Amino acid sequence: MSDKYQGFVTSPIGKLLVKNLGLPNPTELDRYSDGDPLVQGTVLVGGTGRLAESLPGLLDLLGIASKTTQADGEKLKGLVFDATGLKSAADLVALRDFFTPVLRSLESCSRVIVIGTPPEQTKGSERVAQRALEGFTRSLGKEIGRGGTVQLVYVAEGEEAAITSSLAFFLSPKSAYVSAQVVRVGAHGKATTTSVEDWAKPLAGKIALVTGASRGIGESIARVLHRDGATIVGVDVPQAASELQSLMNELDGDWLTIDITAKDAPQRIAHHLKEKHGGVDVVVHNAGITRDRKLANMSPNEKGDRWTSVIGVNLTAPELITRELLDQKIINKGGSIIGVASIAGIAGNVGQTNYAASKAGVIGLVDSLADELKDGITVNAVAPGFIITAMTAAVPFATREVGQRLNAMSQGGLPVDVAETIAWYANPASSAVNGNVVRVCGQMMLGA
Numbered sequence: 001m002s003d004k005y006q007g008f009v010t011s012p013i014g015k016l017l018v019k020n021l022g023l024p025n026p027t028e029l030d031r032y033s034d035g036d037p038l039v040q041g042t043v044l045v046g047g048t049g050r051l052a053e054s055l056p057g058l059l060d061l062l063g064i065a066s067k068t069t070q071a072d073g074e075k076l077k078g079l080v081f082d083a084t085g086l087k088s089a090a091d092l093v094a095l096r097d098f099f100t101p102v103l104r105s106l107e108s109c110s111r112v113i114v115i116g117t118p119p120e121q122t123k124g125s126e127r128v129a130q131r132a133l134e135g136f137t138r139s140l141g142k143e144i145g146r147g148g149t150v151q152l153v154y155v156a157e158g159e160e161a162a163i164t165s166s167l168a169f170f171l172s173p174k175s176a177y178v179s180a181q182v183v184r185v186g187a188h189g190k191a192t193t194t195s196v197e198d199w200a201k202p203l204a205g206k207i208a209l210v211t212g213a214s215r216g217i218g219e220s221i222a223r224v225l226h227r228d229g230a231t232i233v234g235v236d237v238p239q240a241a242s243e244l245q246s247l248m249n250e251l252d253g254d255w256l257t258i259d260i261t262a263k264d265a266p267q268r269i270a271h272h273l274k275e276k277h278g279g280v281d282v283v284v285h286n287a288g289i290t291r292d293r294k295l296a297n298m299s300p301n302e303k304g305d306r307w308t309s310v311i312g313v314n315l316t317a318p319e320l321i322t323r324e325l326l327d328q329k330i331i332n333k334g335g336s337i338i339g340v341a342s343i344a345g346i347a348g349n350v351g352q353t354n355y356a357a358s359k360a361g362v363i364g365l366v367d368s369l370a371d372e373l374k375d376g377i378t379v380n381a382v383a384p385g386f387i388i389t390a391m392t393a394a395v396p397f398a399t400r401e402v403g404q405r406l407n408a409m410s411q412g413g414l415p416v417d418v419a420e421t422i423a424w425y426a427n428p429a430s431s432a433v434n435g436n437v438v439r440v441c442g443q444m445m446l447g448a
Contacts, residue, residue, distance in 0.1 A: 003411055024410035027147035030109040030173040034227055038172040039064045041077025046098045049084030051115055051160050062168050078111040078171050083133055088125040109147035111171045118154040118187050134182055141180035141443045142408050149179035159186025162193045162432035169424040177413035180443040183436050188370045191432035202427045204229035207277045211235045212287030214244040216389045220415035221284055224423045226251045260317040266324035279332045282426040285318035285339045292351040307354045314358035319365055331377055336426050339381040343441050363437050370435030378434040380425045385441025388412040408443035
């Protein structure tokens, strides 16, 4: 689905109205195409913390050109600042000293990463300074403009080498619609850092289960994980069998048609994965439904029961399927479990008490499992904002326009933006990325 407003503002009359009326002027976002370099341009590296010396080498490993000094008039595609060396509030001036001289040199769709130490792992004045980084990055995300993004990556001591996959994701066009997020690397115990031989196919030889895979965001997830080398096992309801089989045939994948809320669904999925594939490496709980209505009008006796059906599909089924796969040891060592939450689960939404509860519950599932999992298995979630799909195209025009403009990028995201974030979680090199919930919302003005 296209953004008609974005097309309008690039026309001669649209440009005139934007200039004279101060209308939103969204930048066309760079997005990754298979075979592209991760970064088309130069990244400037600064700071004096734990990672300052190793960052150029890590970026070189990824094929990303970096330098520590900007030449006169040189344009930059990205900035990475190591703030782990900031020990007090007075040290925060280093942020201004690094960023202010170079911000006007950034190209469109630029990438900025600030690296810190998890505040909970520090004390006293250092904790104050490290927590301050969140306010800095969230504000800079709203200032940077022209399709640029800003992220804060907290790296636990001893996990410095585990940041590579996050650098690859957040510096590349794969993170086009992700901004002002706070990510923790190594915050849930010591992780075994996994190397990746081929960054173009990090999931080669892996099996990925994707529920709700036949269309929309689920289809994009299946395509991106397949691009990265995974064999896809798509799951969807029997009514979507034709679309599901067609997609899986195209991707040389496998499929299973099943109602995931059925009592025996967890056991059937586990049996299918064990018998046909010997296990699974990536589990993506994407299937979801909405049954919107204000709570005062949500009768428990209505046909279809809006409350129970939404909770059942969006939350109970993922929880039960995950528990079954873990209990039967179907998820391979170093595997990843990924839930699809929603900005509604963080900020709430009128008429969506059932949906918001289910999606907040997905975040709760991440919280409950992050310290429980063994064998290097990780659990994370994405929380999409306004993503342009066939479903959102049916939203009334005025509501749709507000939803698309109410973020720092003044536009809606695409299903591939959610898929790319999930692929980052699924990457074996993300073994220390555990217990995170990342919003894919263009820094929506609602929520945390």
